């Protein structure tokens with residue numbers, strides 16, 4: 683997954699906002715990246731451009747070697763369905779479906795086979811196998827988010843994007859979610875890109891990118907809480 687000179691301008695004329703300024707970054711396959719930076723620094727915009735949810739104003743985004751910026755809406759939708767998984771702060775599970783059915787949904791939509799095996803394997807990995815028959819309202823927030831992560835993984839995407847996946851969770855549930863994401867990177871070689879405000883979440887990543895005013899201003903490998911705090915203090919503030 684690679685961004686090259688990606689800029690994003692919202693609106694036009696006097697009210698135009700440049701949310702990203704010529705951002706370039708290559709996300710290594712099988713790596714776990716956390717994107718941090720203060721409110722309004724462009725984190726969500728970066729994620730949305732990388733995931734093909736928003737078109738950059740200029741620059742290119744490639745997923746598995748394919749330049750996605752030239753694709754039609756229909757082709758983009760297909761790419762998102764096949765190659766990209768999403769995890770949101772608000773879980774976004776379908777309330778009428780059980781955990782197992784929610785996880786299997788992307789495979790059913792893509793008419794892929796071998797559904798029970800893949801779903802069962804993910805349920806065990808996420809330590810929710812005993813809860814597979816429950817509906818979302820019968821699960822805790824942390825359990826719902828682990829269902830959502832399984833759903834994001836089920837079609838074996840090239841990249842999983844997570845926007846504040848622990849934002850609605852207490853710290854213990856947040857840790858369970860991050861442990862699961864770390865394991866899928868280490869065990870399955872999944873590429874994960876996550877946005878967070880929380881240094882305790884970002885320490886689980888291999889690399890922390892710090893955004894400021896729409897630019898990547900720092901990259902911290904093997905992040906520690908101290909290194910992240912320093913990076914945010916030095917680079918994260920607007921003057």
Ligand SMILES: Nc1ncnc2c1ncn2[C@@H]1O[C@H](COP(=O)(O)OP(=O)(O)OP(=O)(O)O)[C@@H](O)[C@H]1O
Pocket residue numbers: 692693699700701719720721722723724725726727728
């Ligand atoms: N749809 C939009 N129309 C106009 N401006 C927008 C739009 N979306 C975002 N922006 C602006 O672009 C800039 C970057 O926003 P973005 O949501 O990417 O930041 P963020 O770092 O994710 O912030 P937060 O941490 O508050 O979610 C901000 O100045 C924001 O006001």
